[in-house]
Amino acid sequence: MRMETGTTVIRGGRLFDGTGAAAVADAALVIDDGVVTYAGPEAAMPAQSQGARRIDVGGGTIMPGLVEAHFHPTYFDVAALEDLDIKYPVEYVTLLAAANARLALQCGYTAARSGGSLFNIDVWLKKAIENDLTPGPRLVASGREICGVGGLMDWNPDFRRIGMDGLVLLVNGPDEARAAVRKLVKDGVEWVKTYPTGDAAAPDVNDHHTLCMTFEEMRAVVATAHNHGLKVTGHCRATEGITNALKAGYDAIEHGTFIDDEGLELLLARDVPCVPALYFEKVSVERGPEFGLSQRVIDGHQETLDGGAESARRILRAGGRLGMGGDYGFAWNPHGDYAKELSFFVDFVGLSALEVLKCATKTGAEIMGRGHDLGTLQKGKLADVLLVDGDPTTNIGVLQDRSRFIAVIQGGVVKAGRMAAPAG
Numbered sequence: 037m038r039m040e041t042g043t044t045v046i047r048g049g050r051l052f053d054g055t056g057a058a059a060v061a062d063a064a065l066v067i068d069d070g071v072v073t074y075a076g077p078e079a080a081m082p083a084q085s086q087g088a089r090r091i092d093v094g095g096g097t098i099m100p101g102l103v104e105a106h107f108h109p110t111y112f113d114v115a116a117l118e119d120l121d122i123k124y125p126v127e128y129v130t131l132l133a134a135a136n137a138r139l140a141l142q143c144g145y146t147a148a149r150s151g152g153s154l155f156n157i158d159v160w161l162k163k164a165i166e167n168d169l170t171p172g173p174r175l176v177a178s179g180r181e182i183c184g185v186g187g188l189m190d191w192n193p194d195f196r197r198i199g200m201d202g203l204v205l206l207v208n209g210p211d212e213a214r215a216a217v218r219k220l221v222k223d224g225v226e227w228v229k230t231y232p233t234g235d236a237a238a239p240d241v242n243d244h245h246t247l248c249m250t251f252e253e254m255r256a257v258v259a260t261a262h263n264h265g266l267k268v269t270g271h272c273r274a275t276e277g278i279t280n281a282l283k284a285g286y287d288a289i290e291h292g293t294f295i296d297d298e299g300l301e302l303l304l305a306r307d308v309p310c311v312p313a314l315y316f317e318k319v320s321v322e323r324g325p326e327f328g329l330s331q332r333v334i335d336g337h338q339e340t341l342d343g344g345a346e347s348a349r350r351i352l353r354a355g356g357r358l359g360m361g362g363d364y365g366f367a368w369n370p371h372g373d374y375a376k377e378l379s380f381f382v383d384f385v386g387l388s389a390l391e392v393l394k395c396a397t398k399t400g401a402e403i404m405g406r407g408h409d410l411g412t413l414q415k416g417k418l419a420d421v422l423l424v425d426g427d428p429t430t431n432i433g434v435l436q437d438r439s440r441f442i443a444v445i446q447g448g449v450v451k452a453g454r455m456a457a458p459a460g
């Protein structure tokens with residue numbers, strides 16, 4: 037990805053650096069050749085050359101670009117489970133994924149970790165973004181997801197011929213689990229996404245279903261993935277599924293909906309991050325009837341919403357790490373609404389705006405495995421920056437309004453926002 041050359045000084049507002057520390061008033065950020073070289077009070081800024089580019093945020097906020105930690109670039113207008121796989125041909129889904137990535141960047145998300153993708157689209161989308169062929173967040177790819185035969189992603193009886201082979205590698209037993217991971221290794225993924233537990237959205241399994249993968253299959257996935265330097269995460273709602281995944285050595289937990297004391301202890305012992313992806317549940321309850329979701333499914337989403345909010349609070353209060361990401365791409369939870377997850381965690385779950393912003397920046401970068409060069413505005417980090425007309429540290433809702441973005445910056449280059457050149 038192209039880096040800006042020369043020096044840029046951004047000033048004229050407060051700085052939230054992503055570490056969770058309170059915002060610094062009258063701050064300045066200095067970027068040299070795409071890398072942060074100073075972040076702090078303007079009064080203490082080292083003298084800069086006359087030739088430095090200057091950006092005044094006019095009383096606004098300088099903060100790290102946001103990180104979407106559960107991004108499905110290939111999901112688009114999903115209204116039923118089979119839409120995850122066969123709604124459109126792969127050629128069109130590839131273009132949709134590029135459009136979703138562009139939108140995410142315009143929404144202030146300078147980085148994202150895929151939570152699963154049709155075929156290897158996210159792997160190649162990542163390459164296209166890195167090569168500046170198409171704009172988007174810096175990606176960490178997952179490729180296809182792994183699920184046991186008859187599990188959450190294999191609800192469809194054979195006569196319907198739905199398959200799901202675009203999105204999911206279905207496995208029976210540890211040997212097939214190992215083979216599936218080896219396939220993903222060749223595909224070039226970095227995070228292996230699995231389905232240890234059920235979900236209210238499926239007809240044959242529910243939120244408390246733990247047999248979508250056996251413990252042996254999960255162990256085989258982790259051992260093979262770790263052998264190849266990959267990380268493993270999983271869709272974990274049910275209590276026992278969460279503890280099994282953690283005992284199997286998972287590197288992250290998606291949802292973590294019904295975590296109990298044992299699960300929390302296991303999570304904290306290895307500092308395993310959790311991505312609740314919870315606003316999805318609220319909007320599913322509110323808008324599900326419009327899209328024909330059954331009462332059983334809506335009741336399941338309500339239970340997941342309440343349980344998930346309680347678990348997320350417990351994890352953060354106990355010193356655990358939460359990532360912000362939202363399973364966007366469903367018909368009632370479309371791409372572009374990413375920042376609604378952030379407001380939801382303040383308004384509904386009860387976290388502070390500063391806590392949520394740290395989860396959405398620093399922790400997100402750590403989940404990507406990029407904590408060393410992304411996620412905070414500190415000396416030596418890549419200059420992925422969001423300049424906002426407003427104060428997200430006291431009113432996180434401003435992040436939902438793209439017209440408030442002065443600039444979305446990657447490596448010092450303005451990519452979106454008011455300052456971006458209009459598309460030609």
Ligand SMILES: [Zn+2]
Binds near residue numbers: 106108152
């Ligand atoms: Zn997901």
